[in-house]
Amino acid sequence: MPDSSSHSPSRLDSMNLPPELPQVPHDWYRPEGTSEEAARRYFEVMDRRRSVRFFSDKPVSRETIEWIVRTGGTAPSGAHKQPWRFVCVNDPALKKEIRAAAEAEEREFYERRATEKWLADLAPLGTDSNKPFLEIAPWLIIVFQLAKTDDGGMVYYREESVGIATGMLISAIHHAGLVTLTHTPSPMKFLSQVLGRPDHERPFLLLPVGYPADDATVPQLARKTLEEIMVVNRGDAGEDGTR
Numbered sequence: 271m272p273d274s275s276s277h278s279p280s281r282l283d284s285m286n287l288p289p290e291l292p293q294v295p296h297d298w299y300r301p302e303g304t305s306e307e308a309a310r311r312y313f314e315v316m317d318r319r320r321s322v323r324f325f326s327d328k329p330v331s332r333e334t335i336e337w338i339v340r341t342g343g344t345a346p347s348g349a350h351k352q353p354w355r356f357v358c359v360n361d362p363a364l365k366k367e368i369r370a371a372a373e374a375e376e377r378e379f380y381e382r383r384a385t386e387k388w389l390a391d392l393a394p395l396g397t398d399s400n401k402p403f404l405e406i407a408p409w410l411i412i413v414f415q416l417a418k419t420d421d422g423g424m425v426y427y428r429e430e431s432v433g434i435a436t437g438m439l440i441s442a443i444h445h446a447g448l449v450t451l452t453h454t455p456s457p458m459k460f461l462s463q464v465l466g467r468p469d470h471e472r473p474f475l476l477l478p479v480g481y482p483a484d485d486a487t488v489p490q491l492a493r494k495t496l497e498e499i500m501v502v503n504r505g506d507a508g509e510d511g512t513r
């Protein structure tokens with residue numbers, strides 16, 4: 271171990287850095303039962319999440335959306351820069367404008383921009399350029415990533431940070447008994463214009479949020495098995511991965 275009291279001046283010492291934050295005791299979350307039981311319970315909840323494209327217009331309170339957004343805001347982020355903004359829209363006129371602009375982009379995508387391969391990959395999902403859910407769902411959450419902090423500072427690992435925050439937001443939506451769809455009308459620049467967002471905010475994803483329609487259906491999809499998505503060590507471990 272180098273002796274920190276007598277070390278030669280380092281690059282860090284010569285820089286005028288802000289002071290380190292104080293350390294406080296960690297308020298560790300302890301689930302009920304064992305961690306294995308809690309992990310399984312959470313899986314059983316999350317395994318029921320589906321992307322839903324048929325929404326009810328039943329209202330969802332602003333407070334519900336606020337709790338969901340707060341959860342998105344608990345995500346980790348590179349150097350704690352929190353490079354996200356969640357723009358929540360429930361104004362019918364604004365939703366209508368977003369739908370019209372999104373459908374224009376989607377028509378361009380399905381008719382011109384998408385490769386044949388992409389269209390073939392989408393065909394089983396039955397999606398097209400019509401997006402009525404953008405008006406029917408009571409809320410749209412548009413996730414923006416910040417290319418700079420609000421005061422012009424650097425952000426780090428922006429895509430990773432906002433991707434993680436969006437995942438946590440989606441799990442919070444699901445956990446609240448609501449549904450969403452990860453929607454990516456491409457390109458999404460129109461969202462900055464329609465919503466009047468500043469230049470340093472870049473649209474990332476659009477999430478309609480609400481209750482499913484009474485007769486909502488979802489494509490019958492299979493998820494990859496644990497064996498397909500998990501590798502323990504170099505893949506030649508014993509059965510329980512501990513040997």
Ligand SMILES: Cc1cc2nc3c(=O)[nH]c(=O)nc-3n(C[C@H](O)[C@H](O)[C@H](O)COP(=O)(O)O)c2cc1C
Pocket residue numbers: 319320321322323395397451452453454455488491
């Ligand atoms: C980054 C991303 C973009 C997506 N974009 C769209 C989209 O524009 N339109 C759509 O109908 N579904 C979109 N989806 C939803 C996927 O089709 C869906 O997640 C996938 O079929 C698996 O279904 P599940 O979410 O019900 O498990 C997107 C998903 C992700 C993660």
